[in-house]
Amino acid sequence: METFKGIPVSPGIAIGRVFIFDDFRQRVPRRVVADNQVEHEKARLGGAIEAAEGELAKLSEEAAERLGPESAKIFGFHQQMLSDRTVREPILHRIDQEQVTAEFAVQEQFRWLADMFAQMDDSTFRTKVDDVWDVERRLLRHLIGEHQSSLDKLDGPAIVLSRDLTPSQAAAFQGKEVKGFGTDLGGLTSHTAIFARALRIPAVVGLERLSEVAEDRDPVIIDGDRGVVILHPDDETKESYRGYIAQGEALALTLAELSDVACETRDGVRVKLMGNIEFADEASDVLDVGGDGIGLFRTEFLWLTSDHEPSEEEQYEAYTRCVELAEGRDVVLRTFDLGADKYTQERAMTPERNPFLGCRSIRYCLQNLDMFRRQLRAMLRASNHGKLKIMFPLVSHLMELRQAKMILHDVMEDLTDEGIEFDPRIPVGMMVEVPSAAMMASSFAKEVDFLSIGTNDLVQYTLAVDRTNERVQGLYTAAHPAVLKLVKDVIRAGRRQSREVSLCGEMAGEVEYSLLLVGLGLRTLSATPSRLPYLKRVIRSVDIGQCERLARTASSFDSHSQVTSYLRDQARKLIPDSLGGRSVDDAPA
Ligand code: PEP
Ligand code: MG
Numbered sequence: 001m002e003t004f005k006g007i008p009v010s011p012g013i014a015i016g017r018v019f020i021f022d023d024f025r026q027r028v029p030r031r032v033v034a035d036n037q038v039e040h041e042k043a044r045l046g047g048a049i050e051a052a053e054g055e056l057a058k059l060s061e062e063a064a065e066r067l068g069p070e071s072a073k074i075f076g077f078h079q080q081m082l083s084d085r086t087v088r089e090p091i092l093h094r095i096d097q098e099q100v101t102a103e104f105a106v107q108e109q110f111r112w113l114a115d116m117f118a119q120m121d122d123s124t125f126r127t128k129v130d131d132v133w134d135v136e137r138r139l140l141r142h143l144i145g146e147h148q149s150s151l152d153k154l155d156g157p158a159i160v161l162s163r164d165l166t167p168s169q170a171a172a173f174q175g176k177e178v179k180g181f182g183t184d185l186g187g188l189t190s191h192t193a194i195f196a197r198a199l200r201i202p203a204v205v206g207l208e209r210l211s212e213v214a215e216d217r218d219p220v221i222i223d224g225d226r227g228v229v230i231l232h233p234d235d236e237t238k239e240s241y242r243g244y245i246a247q248g249e250a251l252a253l254t255l256a257e258l259s260d261v262a263c264e265t266r267d268g269v270r271v272k273l274m275g276n277i278e279f280a281d282e283a284s285d286v287l288d289v290g291g292d293g294i295g296l297f298r299t300e301f302l303w304l305t306s307d308h309e310p311s312e313e314e315q316y317e318a319y320t321r322c323v324e325l326a327e328g329r330d331v332v333l334r335t336f337d338l339g340a341d342k343y344t345q346e347r348a349m350t351p352e353r354n355p356f357l358g359c360r361s362i363r364y365c366l367q368n369l370d371m372f373r374r375q376l377r378a379m380l381r382a383s384n385h386g387k388l389k390i391m392f393p394l395v396s397h398l399m400e401l402r403q404a405k406m407i408l409h410d411v412m413e414d415l416t417d418e419g420i421e422f423d424p425r426i427p428v429g430m431m432v433e434v435p436s437a438a439m440m441a442s443s444f445a446k447e448v449d450f451l452s453i454g455t456n457d458l459v460q461y462t463l464a465v466d467r468t469n470e471r472v473q474g475l476y477t478a479a480h481p482a483v484l485k486l487v488k489d490v491i492r493a494g495r496r497q498s499r500e501v502s503l504c505g506e507m508a509g510e511v512e513y514s515l516l517l518v519g520l521g522l523r524t525l526s527a528t529p530s531r532l533p534y535l536k537r538v539i540r541s542v543d544i545g546q547c548e549r550l551a552r553t554a555s556s557f558d559s560h561s562q563v564t565s566y567l568r569d570q571a572r573k574l575i576p577d578s579l580g581g582r583s584v585d586d587a588p589a
Contacts, residue, residue: 001234004210006182007473008227009193011530012202013245014180015238018218018231019158020211021151021165021181028107028140032099041095045102048142049082055138056082074351077128078135087113103143110136151176159222161211161229166341170195172305180222182207182229187476189456189506190468191341195301196224197528198278204229206470255533259290263536269544271518273535274330274526276504280318283325285529290536293329295526296391296452296504297322299375300336309371315378323386330387332452332526333379334431335372335404337361337393341468356466361394366403376411380422389427391452396434401447431504433457438486441493451494452526455505459483478507479563484516484555491521502526511538511575512567518544519551538575546574 033041060075081087087109094105114132151169154160157177162169164185170192173181178201186192186205196203202224214220214231221230221241230237264270274295275286279302283294302310302318310318323331339360352358365372379390392404405428415422429450432438438458445451455478460467462483465476477483487503494501502524507513509527514535517525525535550570557563 001237002213002231004182004207004229004231006204006207006210006227006229007186007188007470008203008224009186009188009190009205010196010199010201010203010224012180012200012224013221013241013248014159014202014224015221015233015241015245016157016159016179016219018214018216018220019154019160019178020214020216021160021162021169022211028101028103028144030104031101033101035099038095038099041100041102041105042092044143045091045095045106048102048106048139049088051142052135052138053079053082074131077131078138081113081132081135082139103140106136106139106143110139154178159220161207161214161220163211165192166343170199173199173201180224182210182222184208184211185468185470187466187468187470187473189459189476194276194298194456194506194528195278197530198282200530206473208470252533255537256289258533258536258540259288261290261536261540263290263292263539265518265539265542265544265547267543267545269518270523271539272502272524273532274332274502274504274524275529275532276526277322277529280322280325282529283322283331286532287325287327287329289529289532291329291529291532293387294322294326294331295502295524297331297333298337299333300338300342303336303338304342309374312374312378315375316381319379319382319388320385323382323388326386328386330389332389332391332429333382334391334393335362335365335375335379339364356460362392362400362404363394365392366400366407369407372404372407373411376408377415380408380411380415380426381420383423383426384421388423389429389450391429391431391450393431393454394433394457395430395444396436398440398443398447401430401444405447431457432490434461435486438462438490441490442496445493445497445499448499450500450502451490453487453490453501453503453505455483455487455503455507458486458505459507462486477560477564478505478513479560479567481555481558481560481563484520484563487517488520488555495521500524509535511535512571514538515542515547515570515574516551516554516567519547519549520555542574550574 056075056079091105091109094100094108095102110132114129117128117132151172154176157179160178160181162181162183164183180202181196182204184207190205193203193205202222204222204224204227207229210229218231219233221233221237262270263273272292274293275291276296277283277286277294278298286294302315319333339358340356359367379388382388390408392401395401408428412422412424427449429448429452430444431452431454432441433454434457437444441451456467459476459478463475463480465472467476491501501522503517503522504526508517508525509531511534514525515538518539527535554563554566557566
C-alpha cells in the first residue's frame with residue numbers, strides 16, 4: 001500500500017482501478033531487435049527525423065506568414081533540437097548498443113532531455129519541457145503512427161491518473177465511466193479542477209510523480225476530501241473508506257432536505273446562493289439543490305469541448321436552454337474567457353511567454369471582434385427568453401469596459417435594424433479579477449450594473465502566484481490580508497454606487513469563507529452547485545452579527561495563517577457538526 005498526498009480539488013471518494021491517461025506522453029515498451037535489424041532501425045529514425053523536419057519547416061513558414069516571426073520561433077527551436085548532434089547521436093548510440101527499436105530510443109532520449117530542462121534553475125529553460133514532448137510526439141508519430149487518445153481505450157469504470165489535464169481533455173470524460181482523477185501537476189483553482197467539480201467526481205492534483213509510478217489496473221482509492229490517493233490499498237483501508245462513503249451519502253440526504261427553504265441567517269438576512277456552471281444543462285442541477293439562479297456561466301466551455309468556435313446559432317441554443325432551465329431566475333452569461341490555461345486548438349498554435357498575463361479573456365475578445373460580436377448577438381437574442389445578464393471577464397482598464405459596452409450597443413443596433421427582439425435593458429456587469437479593477441472599483445461601478453469578484457484570478461494576480469502551479473500552491477490563498485482588503489474595498493464601492501456585488505471565485509464555496517464574506521457585506525455568493533447545500537446550512541445557523549464580528553476580527557490580522565486558524569476555530573464553534581467536504585482546513589498553511 002502506498003499513499004500519495006496532493007491537493008484536494010473536488011470532493012468525494014472513489015474506489016476502483018487505475019487508468020493511465022497518457023495523451024501527453026505516449027509510452028513505448030522496450031523492444032529488442034535482431035542484429036540484422038539495427039541498421040534498419042537507424043534508417044527508420046533518419047526517415048522520421050527528415051519527415052519531421054519537413055513538417056516543421058512548413059509550419060514555421062506558415063506561422064511566420066500568418067502570425068509574424070515571433071511565433072515562428074517556437075518551431076525554430078523544435079528544428080534546432082532535431083538537427084542537434086547531441087540529441088541525435090545518443091539515440092543512434094542506444095539503437096546500436098542496446099539493439100532497441102528507434103521509437104524506444106527516441107522516447108528514452110527525450111525523457112532525459114525533458115528531465116534535464118525541468119531541473120534547470122532558469123525558468124526560461126524549464127518552460128522548454130513542453131517543447132521537448134512536442135518534438136518527441138512528432139517523431140513517434142512518424143515512427144509508429146498516429147496516437148489515439150488513450151481515453152478511447154477506456155472500456156469500464158476507472159480512476160484516471162495523468163501527468164496533467166487540460167480542461168478540454170477533462171471534458172472528454174463526459175459520458176465515460178470516470179469515477180475520479182488525479183494529476184501530477186495542477187492547483188486548486190485550475191480550470192481542470194473546476195471542471196472536476198462540475199462533473200461531480202473526486203479529484204486530487206499536485207501528486208508529483210504518481211502517474212509514473214502507477215500502472216494500468218492497479219487497485220486505487222482516491223480521496224478528494226483529504227487530497228490523498230492510495231495505491232494498492234489493503235482490505236482494512238478499503239473497509240474504512242466504504243464507511244466514509246456511507247457517511248457522505250447520509251449527509252447528502254440531510255442536506256437535500258434544505259433545497260426548498262430560503263437561504264437566510266437566523267435573524268432573517270437573505271443571502272442569494274447562485275451556481276457556477278460550465279454547461280447549459282447544469283442550470284437544472286442548480287435548481288435541484290435550491291439555488292437562486294446562475295451566477296456564472298463559463299461560456300468558453302462551449303468552445304473548449306468542441307473543435308470549432310461555436311456558431312451564433314449553437315450559442316443561441318445553449319444560452320436559451322440555460323435561461324429556460326433557470327425558470328425565471330437570473331442567469332449571468334460571461335463572455336468568452338479564453339486564453340491562459342483555457343486555450344483552443346487554434347490558440348495552442350500561438351504560445352505566449354506569459355499566458356496568464358497575455359491575450360486572454362476580454363483582451364482576446366476585443367482583438368477578435370467578429371467572434372465577440374457573434375457571441376453578443378447570441379446572448380442578446382437569448383435574452384428574449386428569460387432574465388439574462390451579460391458579464392465581461394478580466395477587465396483591467398476602464399477603456400476595455402467602455403470598448404466592450406460600445407460593441408454591445410453596436411450589436412444591439414444591428415439587431416434592432418434587423419427587427420430581432422432582445423432585452424434592451426439587459427444588465428451589464430464585469431468581473432473584478434485583477435487588482436487594478438479592485439482598486440478602481442468605484443470608477444468601474446459607475447459604468448456597470450453589477451460587479452462579480454473573481455477571487456480565483458484576483459488571488460493569483462494580487463499575490464503573483466500561478467493558480468495552476470502546484471509548486472507554489474502553498475502561497476496561493478484567499479486568506480491573505482491583501483486579498484481580503486481588496487474584496488472589502490470592492491464590496492464597499494458597490495454599496496456606495498448601489499450596485500449589486502457578488503463573489504464567484506472558489507472561495508465562495510468554502511463554508512468558513514462564506515461566513516466571512518457575508519460578514520463583510522456580501523449578499524450574493526456563486527459557487528459550484530454541489531456546494532450550495534453546505535453553504536445554505538451554514539448560513540442558516542448563524543446571526544448576521546456573528547458574521548460581522550467574525551469579519552471584523554479576521555480583517556485585523558496581518559498574516560493569512562492567523563486568518564485561516566481564526567476562521568477554523570470560529571467555524572468549529574458556529575457551524576453545525578460534521579459538514580464534511582473541503583474547508584479552509586485544506587487551504588495552504
Ligand atoms: C475567478 O477568477 O474567480 C473566476 C470565477 O473565473 P475563472 O475561475 O473562470 O477564471
Ligand atoms: Mg477568472
